[in-house]
């Protein structure tokens with residue numbers, strides 16, 4: 001099975017999507033399952049995992065509703081307020097829904113660089129194992145040392161790093177991002193999505209060779225059994241079409257054995273989230 005492990009849906013409005021600035025004007029429209037379906041099919045993918053974009057419980061409910069009516073949506077990474085005293089009740093609401101696979105918080109936008117280690121947040125994370133949910137880590141390279149400490153506190157919790165922690169592809173620098181990746185990848189309970197990378201490159205002029213050194217580091221540190229392809233559609237459209245974004249990653253792995261390709265293009269996600 002070929003699985004796109006990271007994409008978004010939304011009904012656009014300027015208030016809830018104020019991060020879509022003028023440079024990303026192509027994203028100022030609705031993106032719904034009927035927009036994704038032909039893209040998945042053309043790229044040879046069997047399904048996707050829809051990831052939250054808004055930090056509301058309604059976002060989680062809405063994505064689960066979409067997943068219930070679109071068989072291509074294999075699962076949802078939603079949002080609950082992990083810091084809330086009420087978090088258990090929020091998780092309970094979704095506990096019977098097998099399409100909810102994980103939770104994400106937009107940590108990259110939190111003003112506190114040590115947000116992941118705040119006591120209220122840690123308390124929320126401590127509940128996820130019981131609900132059989134993964135947690136998606138969305139951070140910048142500066143947060144990697146804190147993230148390494150964070151995941152060590154929950155050795156049985158399954159984590160997923162989004163977008164390789166957004167490496168500085170545009171600058172061409174590997175350091176100190178690669179040191180941070182090495183420390184985080186030491187925890188075997190962390191998987192990593194190869195997604196959103198073109199968006200970190202020069203949107204107009206990127207070439208595969210700009211991105212490949214970062215994939216080399218990811219493969220070296222995480223190994224082939226913890227990497228998962230993702231499009232970050234529709235956000236990827238600022239830098240690459242759906243098929244171009246997916247083909248760049250797929251072609252990188254064509255020099256590797258077919259079992260490695262199968263792992264990264266779907267089997268690792270199937271195993272992590274018990275998808276059938």
Ligand SMILES: [Zn+2]
Nearest residue numbers: 008051232235
């Ligand atoms: Zn995304």
